[in-house]
Amino acid sequence: MVTTLLEKEIGEQTIQSTVPLQMEHILNVHDLEIFYGEKRAVNGISMDIEKNAVTALIGPSGCGKSTFLRSINRMNDLIPGARAQGEIMYEDLNILSEQINVVALRKEIGMVFQKPNPFPKSIYGNITHALKFSGIKKKSQLDEIVEESLQKAALWDEVKDRLHKSALSLSGGQQQRLCIARTIAMKPTVMLLDEPSSALDPISNAKVEDLIVELKKDYSIIIVTHNMQQASRISDKTAFFLSGDLVEYDATEKIFTNPSVKKTEEYISGRFG
């Protein structure tokens, strides 16, 4: 009956609109402060990062966004004088704690950098290098992971016939997708991307963007980008940083159509930065 169907539809709509979608968080950041020596680069920020979503960190150079990103898998440990306080909670553990096994952490929270940095090895060797260190030696298992990672990084079809050729023979865009495949091979839960396509041509950039949107089904992704359109195209949430402060953090749709803070608006519309 038409009327029953209508009632049911109206009923379902009501349920959808009154029960907000509860997003699960993968990371909870509390009062995070990061210092380089005496200089404070991140001023006590707190934010929750959603699981299986793309979170974009934007802001002018020197705003603290990359410092924050690198703190999530403790890359700042490599910088002399860098220290962090506060909490980045991941599965009930504070990432910043001294007890954390940083090598294990970086397997779960992988990172891809601005400039593609493949090892001077074969395509196959790039992916298996770290796997061998972590104890996987069996060829059939390695083969399987290589194919699966390259498939997920949307690179398999382009390289399957030349897996043992040098990774350096690939184009910039392919190299970057190889680096993403290399990260995927470690089966991470979070992927940190530091301007992953700023050095790529437009077509490669588009492929990497499509890939990021595809990857969020399996991973939680945090991306630093200077490209406002990229942030608005691919992210679900956007965080705007300025001078070490988290100025505004909201749904990307809201940030790019009607941000709450004037400074956010000025930045995203290119009035400064």
Added chain:
Amino acid sequence: MSTRANFDNNLKELKELLLEMAHKSEQAIKYAMIALLNQDMKMAKKVIEGDNEIDDLEDAINNKALLLIARESPVATDLRKISVALKVSSEVERLADIAVNIAKSAEHIGNEKHFKEIIDIPKMMELALEMVSESITAYYSEDIELAKKCANKDDAVDKMFGDLVHELLSFIPQNPNATNQIIQLAFVCRFIERIADHSTNIAENVVYLVTGKRINLNA
């Protein structure tokens, strides 16, 4: 020079084009009304012919807005400025069309003597023109309060429309020879009522431009 000075100038030019278009449309309505009341056929013709110029302005606004979207990747307020310019220009274009409709009614009545003195229609038009002027001023100055003040007048115009049409039609039995004239005047009332509606739509766009929220001012 501030960052994006060129873009800001272009947004300003877009707004100026729209204000020019609105001014011409408002004038066209006034001239159409004069043509109707004074039975001035030359004036009616002028209004009808002048519509092309307003249509050209609308095209210019649309082209400029699309070019800015394509070239400048606008976001937030910038994007709303452009989208509102597109929507308001289409409301203003409808205002100009209404001026043409009134001018055509004036032509249909021609020089046939008015069956009675026309008093209430100009009053209704005065109120509708106030709404046009307020909605455009509200757009120019991004003034939400003025936009709301404008929209609040819509009910009064609707009421006048209902009363006037009822009254006009009641004259037909005693003035059967003036039936065409009476029906044209009733049409004019309908056109004026539409002027108020388009002004209210412009006012709603002003609220969206400033706040990013779509509200119905005529609820």
